[in-house]
Amino acid sequence: MEFDAVLLPPRRARMVAQGLWHDRTINDALDACVAACPDKVALTAVRMKDGEGEGATVRFTYRELGRMADRIAVGLARLGVGRNDVVACQLPNWWEFTLVYLACSRIGAVMNPLMHIFRERELSFMLKHGAAKVLIVPARFRGFDFEQMATGLQADLPDLAQVVVVGGSGANSFDALLAGPAWETEPDAAQVLQRARPGPDDVTQLIYTSGTTGEPKGVMHSANTTMANIVPYAQRLGLGADDVVLMASPMAHQTGFMYGLMMPIVLQASVVLQDIWEPRQAIASINAEGVSFTMASTPFLSDLSKTVAESGTPVPTLRAFLCAGAPIPGALVEQARKALGAKIVSAWGMTENGAVTLTRLDDEDERSIHTDGCPLPGVELKVVDVDGLALPAGEVGRLLLRSCSNFGGYLKRPQFNGTDAADWFDTGDLARIDERGYVRIAGRTKDVIIRGGENIPVVEVESLLYRNPDIAMAAVVAYPDERLGERACAVVVPKPGRQIDLPSLVAFLKAEKVALQYIPERLIVRETMPSTPSGKIQKFKLRDELMRADESGAPAA
Template sequence: MDFDAVLIAPRRAASVAAGHWQDRTINDYLAACVQERPDATALTALSIERQHVTRFTWRELARMADRVALGLSRLGIVAGDVVSCQLPNGWHLSVLYLACARLGAVLNPVMPIFRERELSFMLAHAHSKVVVVPKAFRGFDHAQMLQGLRDALPALRHVVVVDGEGDDSFEALLSGPPREDDADAAAILLRSLPGPDDVTQLIYTSGTTGEPKGVMHTANTLFSNIVAYAGRLQLSGDDVVLMASPMAHQTGFMYGLMMPVMLGAHAVLQDIWDPARAAALIREQGVTFTMGSTPFLTDLARVVAESGTPVPSLRTFLCAGAPIPGALVERARSALGATIVSAWGMSENGAVTTTLPDDAEARSSTTDGCPLPGVELRVVDGADADLPAGQTGRLLVRACSNFGGYLQRPHLNNTDAEGWFDTGDLARLDAHGYLRIAGRSKDVIIRGGENIPVLEVETLLYRHPAVAQVAIVAYPDARLGERACAFVVPRPGQSIDMAGMVAWLRQQKMALQYIPEKLVVRDALPATPAGKIQKFRLREMLLGATD
């Protein structure tokens, strides 16, 4: 793969001079952990489906990374190749990234919820040579799905199956044979170590422009954010980090996989969200820090309060993905005894803002925090003129952690010659420099921290034989933050109901989480004189503000 990370070179000198880019890769940090604390616990991974816990010390983790790297090499993976994985949180995903980093390969994590429609685009666009999937997860046969896609993916050489039983299993191909003892092991592992400006991660957005965009990151862009983030939150190698948010998102990948290695901290991974089990893990493992979207915080606070059993080790819960209601901050603080930190970020740059641990509690519900070190913000009008505090406009970000660009889509990078990235979001800054996201100029609904690609769902519904017009908008939900509602105008003489809409989208192999949860059928939709649907009026209808 020819990675066109055009946004890296122009920033290098200034980023290094400012101390933001420290030119260290995941290999450097892992080597330091092995040297300084070889027998300390590095990783505890809980599989709720299999009711199994796997643990690694730093020495064991590095040895397994070497073994899997050599297995990938035997499969033909070399520097610059893309290895995709559709894995739940667990040791296989963590080790796979560390193994790719040994070879200079690029890891492309994709969400387990994705199905044929999303995967066929992403894997083809990335030219993925190896894909690692679970045999089955949450009742779905991922291995069978990938086998069905192979003919449409000419670059794909191998599908590797976690918990598989044949020659294509993860154990047979990657984690079983002790290849690290082979005579040529050291030469293979040392010949293509990546540099800090080489692309190391490819992660796809949810496709707000009609198809997903591949976000390219390097060690420098990722770690410049993680160093600042850990510093802001006063995290160290003495912390225990619980990650139940998906590691195929930047939340899980950066702060559940990479950050513990950078700190030398113990990572605890949970594959399926179960708040009662999460509370037990916090107590059993002495978890001090975790993060997730609003539903995670809501659920955890509820089960701890209902059980009456505290989680005394938990010091901080960082909540991002949607605004946190003030009442939830108060309930969570009381139930968990932890500081509730709010934050905002994107796949393109990781966390951009967070509240401070010693901020007043109200700041977590009324703002999305202030910029991390190495981050600058501007709120501008349509002419790119800066707006005063309190006024809402387009949010621009210039950060040490800004991405290297969109793979094979440089015309969509939305970054000007001075390094300002147009986020596509609307926001305002207060007099103290704290940010508040006010809306999204790009048409996305955030459901439980998961971006729903509205345009793609609308496009599929327009293909339904009974649909003449469709518009999808968000409506508020106490637990998930937002849910999706489809407003539909049927074709003359046709009809559509909720069951029919769901069945149609499922036939199109769309991820279940993207399917609207409400359907409103109308004779017409409000529109401008030019015919553009007025979605703000549809939102008002859902809130009962108008008919």
């Protein structure tokens, strides 16, 4: 694969001169861990029982982590994976996820993390666009046959040479191909592991994010862009080698990837992975492993706080819970502080940058309720009007950022990079910045709904609804939800003489192989749509009607 990370070279000299790029890769960090603390527990993976088999807990010391990374790396090379080849990984928070990334980094391959909720429609585009050479999936997870789906897709993906199955028993199993044979002891192993190690500006991660184009965009990151975020992030939170991180947020998201996979290794700390969110298990892990920090979206915080309060089981080692993805209700901050005894940190970020703003540990709680934090070191923010002119404090406008952790660009789509000659990146969000430099996200110019921290690609769902033979017009808009932040509502105008209801709409989208989390959970049927003179649907009016209807208890239309 030829990567067009055009945003990296122009800013390299400045970033290095300012000390914001560290020219250090995850290989350097792992090697340092193996040398400094080889027998320290690096990773504890808690696999919940999900109907596919008994749960289990697996542990790796740093010595074992390094050895297994080398083993899998040589195994990938035996499958024909080399420098700049893409290895797609659609796994839950299992130890294999972490090891696949470390192995890719050993041989200069690029990991493409994929959410386990994706199905044929999303995967076929991403795997083809990224020219993935290897796809690693579970045999089954939460009742779904991933092996069957992956092998079914392979015929239409000419670049996909190998499907590897975790938990499989055949010749294509993860154990048979990668983790079982002692590849690291082969005569040529040292040569394989050294000949293509990536540099700090090489693309190391390809991760897809939904946007306004209706198709996912492939975000390219290097070691320098990710490390430039992880280091100040950990410093602001006071995290170090003595900390234990709990990561139950999916590692196929930037949250889990950067702060559950990479950060513990950078800090020589320890991580506990949990594959299925269950607050009672989280409490057990926090107390058994001495977890001091975790990061997740608002529903996780709500569930954990409620369960701790109801069970009467305290979590005294937990010092901080960083919550991002949606504003944190004031009542939840109060409840969480009382139940958990931990500092609740508010944050905002993007796949393209990682975390951008965080509240500080010594901030008053109101800052976490009313703001999304202030910029990390190496990040500049400004709010501008429609003409690009800076707005004064407190006024809402387009949010631009200039960051040391800004991505290298969108794969094969440089026209969407959204970064000007002065390195200002248009976030697509509306925000205001107060007189102390704290930010509050006020809305989105991008047409994306965030449901429990998961972006719903609105344009793509709408385009599918227009293929429904019963629908003449369709719009998907957000409505507020106490637990998830937002949910999706489909607003439709039926064709003359046709009818549509929510069950049939859901069945239609399921038949189109849409991820379940993307399917609207509410339906409003209208005779007409509010629109501009040019015919564009005025979604803000639909959102306002939804909000008024919810407040009054009356139908929205």
